[in-house]
Amino acid sequence: MQxxxxxxxxxxxxxxLVTLTGITAPPPLYEEIVAINIDNHQAQDQAQGQQxxxxxxxxxxxxxxxxxxxxxxxxGGMSLxxxxxxxxxxxxxxxxxxxxxxxxxxxxxxxxxxxxxIQSHNKRVISGSxxxxxxxIYPRDYIHTGFSxxxxxxxxxRGQKLPIFSADGLPHDKLAAxxxxxxxxxxxxxxxxxxxxxxxxxxxxxxxAEFFRQAFEESGTIDRTIMYLNLANDPPTxxxxxxxxALTAAEYLAYDLGYHVLVxxxxxxxxxxxxxxxxxxxGEIPSRKGYPGYLYSDLASIYERAGILKNxxxxxxQIPILTMxxxxxxxxxxDLTGYITEGQIVLDRRLTQxxxxxxxxxxxxxxxxxxxxxxxxxxxxxxxxxxxQLFAKYAEVGDVRALATIIGEDDLTEHDKxxxxxxxxxxxxxxxQEEFENRSLEETLNIARELLLV
Numbered sequence: 001m002q003x004x005x006x007x008x009x010x011x012x013x014x015x016x017l018v019t020l021t022g023i024t025a026p027p028p029l030y031e032e033i034v035a036i037n038i039d040n041h042q043a044q045d046q047a048q049g050q051q052x053x054x055x056x057x058x059x060x061x062x063x064x065x066x067x068x069x070x071x072x073x074x075x076g077g078m079s080l081x082x083x084x085x086x087x088x089x090x091x092x093x094x095x096x097x098x099x100x101x102x103x104x105x106x107x108x109x110x111x112x113x114x115x116x117x118i119q120s121h122n123k124r125v126i127s128g129s130x131x132x133x134x135x136x137i138y139p140r141d142y143i144h145t146g147f148s149x150x151x152x153x154x155x156x157x158r159g160q161k162l163p164i165f166s167a168d169g170l171p172h173d174k175l176a177a178x179x180x181x182x183x184x185x186x187x188x189x190x191x192x193x194x195x196x197x198x199x200x201x202x203x204x205x206x207x208x209a210e211f212f213r214q215a216f217e218e219s220g221t222i223d224r225t226i227m228y229l230n231l232a233n234d235p236p237t238x239x240x241x242x243x244x245x246a247l248t249a250a251e252y253l254a255y256d257l258g259y260h261v262l263v264x265x266x267x268x269x270x271x272x273x274x275x276x277x278x279x280x281x282x283g284e285i286p287s288r289k290g291y292p293g294y295l296y297s298d299l300a301s302i303y304e305r306a307g308i309l310k311n312x313x314x315x316x317x318q319i320p321i322l323t324m325x326x327x328x329x330x331x332x333x334x335d336l337t338g339y340i341t342e343g344q345i346v347l348d349r350r351l352t353q354x355x356x357x358x359x360x361x362x363x364x365x366x367x368x369x370x371x372x373x374x375x376x377x378x379x380x381x382x383x384x385x386x387x388x389q390l391f392a393k394y395a396e397v398g399d400v401r402a403l404a405t406i407i408g409e410d411d412l413t414e415h416d417k418x419x420x421x422x423x424x425x426x427x428x429x430x431x432x433q434e435e436f437e438n439r440s441l442e443e444t445l446n447i448a449r450e451l452l453l454v
Contacts, residue, residue, distance in 0.1 A: 007085045011066070013075050015281035016237045018057070020085055021066045028067045028087050031127065032059045036071060039082040056108060057085075058092060058241075060282070070278060072108055074235045091127070094245055095120040096252040101196060102223045104213070107230030107238035109245040126244040128251065128305055137308040140373045143262075143317065146182040146438035147175075149360040149431045152448060153387050154345055157373040158185055158260065159308040161318040161341045163268070165334050167327040170347045175358045176264050176321055177212055181219035182438050185260045185315075194314070196259040197225040200246035202239040203270030205232050226250075239274040247305045247316075254314035261314065265302070266321035272299070272333045288332045296336045303340045329364070343367040356432040363395060379441055386448040390426070393452070397423030426451055 005024060012019040018036075028034075035054040061068035069085070071078075094109050097120040104113040109126075111117055139159035145151055156162055156179075166172035180197045197216065201209050209229050216222040226249050230242045243265050253259040265271075272295060279292035287293040306318040320341070325331050327349070338344055343366045351359035374383045400419045404412060409420065430447050433439065 177215035268322040
């Protein structure tokens, strides 16, 4: 049995990073978990009759007998002399069990619902393991969301990663919650019996987390939902681990228990900013807009955990949500996300101001797997034809609207006036839906058929 040696004192404290030197055998491991005890915190806890709770850290750099540790709970109250660090000899793990369903945890996987820890001998490292590409199955099966703009034009496919590009003040939370409660795996033929939702919040307001909890509870899906919550007032460094806890639980449900799992990750912008903060504290050379050069591979280590595997009846589908800084779709976070994922759903402020929900701008939105997951055998034979015609006709609307602002609508040709009428009806009848309206694909295609007659 390995003996854990306690190291007293620190060499340096930088933001949420601490550096230890003179480490004796056994040498630390990369990503090893450490327990950090602070003397004044211990004395305060003992005075209140409580057991001292060490902070948790993770080794992020090793150089000889020197190690740099990321402290998840922050370094407040720590000094170079009052700290004792113990290397645990293990990596960050999660206990896996079907009992995870219906539970709520903090950003580091600790229960916050008062129901106690998960008792299980099945533990896995949250960083995941590499998947043999030959074991992946190409995603083709359609997931019904109840939204015409998604089901008809930006179809979500089982095993896909399809992010929502949004901005502050837009109803991305409402859209994601309704997708999670309405989603059905049509071709699986098993209804909702083996459908589960894993929700991970990173840096969100308490009201946002409560909104999702109430949405899951009121829809009756809370018992098949797992929630991981890192709130805005929680340490930013916890956000690095939060999506990995969520995805490890989702992989267990999907590949071990055969569930069809929908993972919602919000907000990936807060996650990326935490990565930038840690990189800056570490003194790494910044790349675009101060983000580290490895942001692409870091995001890929999260997004690429979606998919379907051979010899497993389950699947893992991701809907990451990110708020574009300054509504700039070329910002590094949405730009890199677009490279890694299979499309995007883009929300539009102009549509929101017109009272249209969901405010999906269908022209920059796309689902790269849609072409292989619709049509005969997956949805209906008419689906691809209607989708192509709607895209083509709506693409004309912007040009005609620009022309109308110059010469006025009265001077437009009859054809251009018909295009304007189509654009108005398309946005208010096809894209717009009433709250909690769950349209079938047949209803969506019937609306498309009527609009194309304009």
